[in-house]
Amino acid sequence: MTSTDSTKIKPKVHDLSTFKQIMESRSHPLDMLREAISNMMAPEVKASELKIQHYSHPEHNASFILKDDGIGMTYTEDTDNPGRLDRFIGLAFSRAAGLEADYWGWKGLGSKLMLNCNKLVLETWTGNNKDKFIILNIINPRNSLLSEPPLAPDYYLTQRESLPSDTKGTKIEVLGYDGGQKMYSIDEIERYLYWNTAVGITKEINHKPRISLKVNSEEKELEIGYKFITPQFLLDGKNDWRTVVIGEPISKSNKVVIDGNDKEINVTLKGGFTLDTGKFGLSPHRYNTGLRLSVKGIPYFQFPFYEYKGKKFQQYKDLCSFVVECDEIESKLNLDRSNISNQMGDDPAVKAFRKLTSKCFDEFTESSSYKEFEKNRKKEDERNKAAAVRKRQSALSKPDQEYACIESNGEIKLIHRVPDKSEMHTLCIFWKLEALGKLPFENFITWEHTKKDGIDVIASFQIDDESSLENFVPVEFEATFENYINHGHNPKQTKCIICWEINNKAVLRKIKDYLFYYDVDDTSIPVYEIKSFPEIRIHKYSEVS
Template identity: 85%
Template sequence: METTTSTKIKPQVHDLSTFKQIMESRSHPLDMLREGISNMMAPEIGASELRIQHYSHPEYNASFILKDNGIGMSYTGNAENPGRLDRFIGLAFSRAAGLSADYWGWKGLGSKLMLNCNKLVVETWTGNPDEKFIILNIINPRSSLLSEPPIAPDYYLTQRDSLPSDHKGTKIEVLGYDGGKKMYSMEEIERYLYWNTALGITKDISHKPQIFLKVNSEEKNLDIGFKYITTQLLDDGSRDWRTVVIENPISKSEKVIIDGKEREIKVTLKGGFTLDTGKFGLSPYRYNTGLRLSVKGIPYFQFPFYEYKGKKFQQYKDLCSFVVECDEIEPKLNLDRSNISNQMGDDPIVKTFKKLTSKCFDEFTEVDQYKEFEKNKRKEDERNKASAVRKRQAALSKANQEYACVETDEGTKVIHRVPDNSEMHTLCIFWKLEALGRLPFENFITWEHTKKDGIDVIASFQIDDESSLENFVPVEFEATFENFINHGHNPKQTKCIICWEIGNKSALRKISDFLYYYDIDGTSIPVYEIKSFPDVKIHNYSEIS
């Protein structure tokens, strides 16, 4: 008789493999700083001072030191009752695991990014004379965990009685970070801190420790808070319409049902846009334009701007610096918090968040400042267009401006100004000559002009009365012959080359003043120089005005 047994089992986790994946799952090399600052700045830590130092260690090269004077970390060695150091060493001791955690401690994975170094040293003390001063050394974590297969680095924990010289708080030395290969400048680190970490927090917070950043010998005291676009005033005290900000944050909310329970999703839009991006250092190369997601005040990453801004807001993303806050989206962030995991799926929280963000932008387009901007921008665009036309008029009427002309019984007929390395100007001159019957061909008919498939013109032509007719063949136009070579055209797909001028005529076989042949790869292509056509004359404006 068969017997059936049922046993409760527990899944096994390969911690080392998970550690390796976390170390490799980062969108920016400095994400380690983002997680470190979140830990140090957390209100539960109670630190009044944070210090970040980046320097070249004599043995390990590029390294970091993170230091705070907060409550320190205790160690219990008990997974059921972990201390702060247990959580730092271990994996996923966080709110996502159902444990109590600090304000920003959702997944409990961030501190593992510090293991991407050659040596990690943690010194910590709670300030309680009855508790031990703890020193943790982790040897070769980077090479150990990134090996195939990953192996466990060596952890050495030292606990001693506190000394009068000890200070409450935690000091973490990340020696040889990322292999010690990359030294960052003050500007690079400061920019990252403000646009990606709790240093650039988008909300008002009551707990604001002093933060010092030191890079080599240079040190700065950094103010806490996001670098918002601010309203600009003119000399007369009136508001400059070129910069538009959301004076009062725009919020939208909606209730959704998740697993049978009602949850409220709230989205708040802040920021603005400006035509004077230089005043605020906005640049796509600085990763500070467009729209950023802020969760619990941390501006984690940029969103695909045009997918979230709705249909009414029309400003270009590189002029913008917006923040959309939504704490309810926190569980939907991916492992390294560089994106939303189910952004294109049907998750109700994500879909609601996206919809509410678009509604916030729609409301922004209804405020008076935005409408005033659009009105003034249209006027400025029209003035700029008029100014551009006047500049062109002035240039065309300069005494030395050259024009391609033909001589007729009625006198000199102006065709077009001499091309300024312009293929379209070259085409214009040629077609006018074709219409006037002034081309040095026996026959020439332009059937079509297109940029499709790299072919300029489909034409039929006959060079002279002794030549055969080339019917419906590709003809390439260039301002200069050399552009034909520079553009990488296939000579075997070209029956004729027509250009305004030939720069180096010695490279071609001359037939007449205006006709040459380009001999290449067993192919001979006729090359026509328009400026040398018999009927074409070049005159200055002063001669024809």
């Protein structure tokens, strides 16, 4: 018999490779600020003031300074009892690892985003004279970790006795962030902070430190709290129906079985929608529309709106600003907290979350404010349609409005208004002339028209009695001949071009006043200009009314 030995082993982690992957795992370049603020604003830090500064460093260019007056950091070098600086330097010291952590510290990975810089300088002190004042320098972390293979940056830790001039808290200088290549405006950073970080927290919190943001010489204080849509009022004091807000947050819950244990999933929907998006600065380009997921109050990212809103809520995404809160989904977030892992899979917690969110939207559609909006929106749509018709009627009856007409034997027969860059108007005029037998062709029959990509019409035509019949061939219609070239049509797939007018006839070979040839790619295509057809005349409304 062969003897077999079993040995207990531990998996090894290549820390540098992991650091590199975390540093590169971000959905937005400013995600570093999101994680830094989560650390600084955590209730456990007890900071009364936070300062965020963005400036151009004389050596490293675009840089950040992050400062708080909280409890500071300690360094223990004990993995079983890590200090705050141990957690900052190390990897995955968090609740996910079974350790005690701050309110928002789930994975213990966020601080690694700060390593995407040319140099990091950290100064910290607890305010206790028994504790050392600590200075940490990390040299060239970005280039070291992004190299192939990744190299370890140089870490220099200095500990000294505290001085009377030292202040409690932590200051982190992130010099040459992201290579120092991009300077952000104060509006760009403020917008990101409110829509993606704890500065825009969606829940009420007891601990609200003062937060100041400074970009170069411009500075402002930021009021903590999400920028929700708020009710709007008319001059008579009544609610403006164009803005609809969830008054009392809508909450749903359900129990699911995970690994044999019952777990309750709680979902709360907040926010609203508005036709007056400019009042709230809503724009898809600002990433502040649709639906955002908030975990423990932090609005992390946008959800695919139409997959979560249910079937009853019918408003367009870019009119909406909703937040769905669900703390139980925290463990399901992916590495950079930009989405839910396995979002479309069979995870019971995720599936329950999706269904509960849809139910919240369904309940919202039953509210009186939503139903009132639907009623008023339909009325406004009808009024707008009527106004649009009146506007068209007014334009058509202006004395100088031009019309294409047939003039024969002293009689003027109105065909259609002159096309205004409209291919459909061109087709309309041509088809009326075809029906009246007024086309300068020996024969022409329209068999089919399509709005789809490709040539507009399939037709049969004969130019004159000496020409052969072109049967079931592609004919392209344009308002102007130049559009045919601009649209990139293939000349070899076109047997005839019909347009209202030709702006530059010099590029064509003239046969008659209304008939030209376009010679291109060893192909000659007949080009007809409708406005020059023999019996076509252009008259103003005042002449034909």
